[in-house]
Each structure stands twice: as C-alpha cells, then as structure tokens.
Amino acid sequence: MNINYLNEASQIFKILSNETRLKMLVNLENKSISVNDLSSLLNIEQSAVSHQLSILKKHQLVDTDRVGKSIYYRLDDPHILDIVNEAVQHSSHVIRVKKHGE
Amino acid sequence: MNINYLNEASQIFKILSNETRLKMLVNLENKSISVNDLSSLLNIEQSAVSHQLSILKKHQLVDTDRVGKSIYYRLDDPHILDIVNEAVQHSSHVIRVKKHGE
DNA sequence: TGTACATATGATATATTTTTCATATGATAA
DNA sequence: TTATCATATGAAAAATATATCATATGTACA
Numbered sequence: 001m002n003i004n005y006l007n008e009a010s011q012i013f014k015i016l017s018n019e020t021r022l023k024m025l026v027n028l029e030n031k032s033i034s035v036n037d038l039s040s041l042l043n044i045e046q047s048a049v050s051h052q053l054s055i056l057k058k059h060q061l062v063d064t065d066r067v068g069k070s071i072y073y074r075l076d077d078p079h080i081l082d083i084v085n086e087a088v089q090h091s092s093h094v095i096r097v098k099k100h101g102e
Numbered sequence: 103m104n105i106n107y108l109n110e111a112s113q114i115f116k117i118l119s120n121e122t123r124l125k126m127l128v129n130l131e132n133k134s135i136s137v138n139d140l141s142s143l144l145n146i147e148q149s150a151v152s153h154q155l156s157i158l159k160k161h162q163l164v165d166t167d168r169v170g171k172s173i174y175y176r177l178d179d180p181h182i183l184d185i186v187n188e189a190v191q192h193s194s195h196v197i198r199v200k201k202h203g204e
Numbered sequence: 205t206g207t208a209c210a211t212a213t214g215a216t217a218t219a220t221t222t223t224t225c226a227t228a229t230g231a232t233a234a
Numbered sequence: 235t236t237a238t239c240a241t242a243t244g245a246a247a248a249a250t251a252t253a254t255c256a257t258a259t260g261t262a263c264a
Contacts, residue, residue, distance in 0.1 A: 001128050001187065008193035009186060010121040017115035022108045029103060035211055048253055050212055060196070069210050069261055079192060084111060085103065086185045091110035094162070094179075137241055150223055152242055171231055171240050
C-alpha cells in the first residue's frame with residue numbers, strides 16, 4: 001500500500017463521510033440536477049445544499065453548467081462512485097453477516 | 103447504486119476520514135502491533151492511540167489479542183483496505199492529472 | 205431599468221470529533 | 235502482596251464540520 005497518499009485519501013473519505021453529500025453524488029450518477037431540485041429532492045434547505053455542493057466542487061467531484069437562471073451540477077469524476085460502491089457493498093455484507101452469522 | 107446503505111457507508115467513510123486511523127489500518131495490514139508500538143510508530147500519545155483504536159474496534163475493523171502485559175491489535179476485516187486502496191489510487195490519479203494535465 | 209428568481213457567500217450558532225489530562229484497570233514479576 | 239508496566243476510560247478542552255440566517259450576486263424577463 002502506498003502510504004504517501006494517506007493524507008489525500010483521508011480528505012476524500014472526509015468528503016464522503018457526510019450522508020447528504022453521498023446522496024448528492026449518487027443522485028448525480030447519470031444526470032445533472034439544479035440546486036433547487038437537489039434541495040427539494042433531499043429535503044434540505046437551499047443554503048445548506050449550496051454549501052455542500054461548494055465542497056464537492058472545490059474537490060473536483062462535481063462541476064457546473066448554467067442553464068438560464070439555474071445552475072446544474074454534474075459528476076466531474078464518476079470514478080468516485082466506485083469507492084462509494086465498495087463501501088456500500090462492505091456495509092451490506094457486514095449487515096448480512098450480523099443478521100445471519102455467516 | 104443501492105441507496106439504502108448510504109447511511110452505513112457514510113459511517114465507514116467517517117471512520118476512514120481520519121489519517122491516524124488510516125495509518126493504523128495500513129500498518130496493521132500484515133502484522134499485529136501493540137498499543138505502545140503504534141504510539142511510537144505514529145508518534146501519537148498513548149491515550150489518543152487507545153481512543154482511536156477503540157473506535158476501530160467498536161466498528162469491528164480491528165480486534166485484539168493479549169500477549170503478557172501488552173494488547174496486540176490486528177485487522178479484523180482486511181477487506182477494508184480495498185476501500186482505502188481505491189481512495190489512494192483515486193488520490194494519486196487526481197494528483198497526476200493536476201501535475202501533468204493529462 | 206427594476207423586479208423576481210436561483211444560487212452563493214459570510215458570519216455565527218450548533219454539533220461532532222479529536223486531543224489532552226488525570227486516573228482507573230488489569231497483568232506480571234519481584 | 236505490592237510495585238510497575240501497558241492499556242483503557244471519563245471528563246474537559248480544543249479543533250472541525252455543519253446548519254442557519256441574512257444578504258449579496260447574477261440572470262432573465264416584463
């Protein structure tokens with residue numbers, strides 16, 4: 001394991017450690033969504049959504065396009081979802097093991 | 103993407119979002135290490151090490167064996183390193199792209 | 205131009221994490 | 235046994251992250 005990137009890796013995990021941001025990324029998997037739409041979709045107020053999106057954008061996980069008055073967000077780096085997937089699989093596995101004592 | 107596990111996934115990412123804990127997991131990849139040894143290895147005081155290890159243990163990423171007076175920690179779920187690896191690869195890729203504008 | 209809509213941003217409040225300090229617990233060996 | 239070493243733990247302090255509120259910015263359209 002290349003230990004030099006552990007600091008960067010921890011940054012990535014920090015970004016992914018927030019359920020709201022995860023939901024955003026997953027929802028953006030195959031389409032762009034405007035800030036307002038994300039806000040109502042996730043049931044989180046606009047300002048909070050903007051703040052979180054700015055974090056994702058700062059770290060180049062998403063990028064934006066303006067369409068009229070709206071800003072549409074889209075994944076900038078779909079590979080990030082592979083990491084999310086690994087974690088989801090890990091979770092579902094752990095939960096299965098707990099339930100059935102495999 | 104199975105959206106039901108996003109909460110659990112965010113928990114995992116929360117654990118992995120701390121560089122100290124990442125270093126611990128990576129160092130434990132192929133051997134057990136005592137608390138004291140981890141403390142001097144990572145240059146972090148014993149109490150802080152114990153606190154972090156207890157988090158890892160609570161989430162079943164590590165487990166312990168007592169040897170004499172020492173407690174040795176070992177990975178309980180090596181699969182977690184696959185997730186770390188994905189993130190490390192992501193980081194090194196992003197950094198390469200930044201440097202060379204691939 | 206001015207009004208409304210969509211989003212961003214800064215400051216502050218709130219919540220969560222991490223470290224530190226003091227001390228407890230548990231095992232070994234004299 | 236008791237002195238010492240190794241680790242754990244609880245409480246408080248320090249550091250970070252997140253949400254909220256007020257308001258600024260930018261665009262479209264009457």
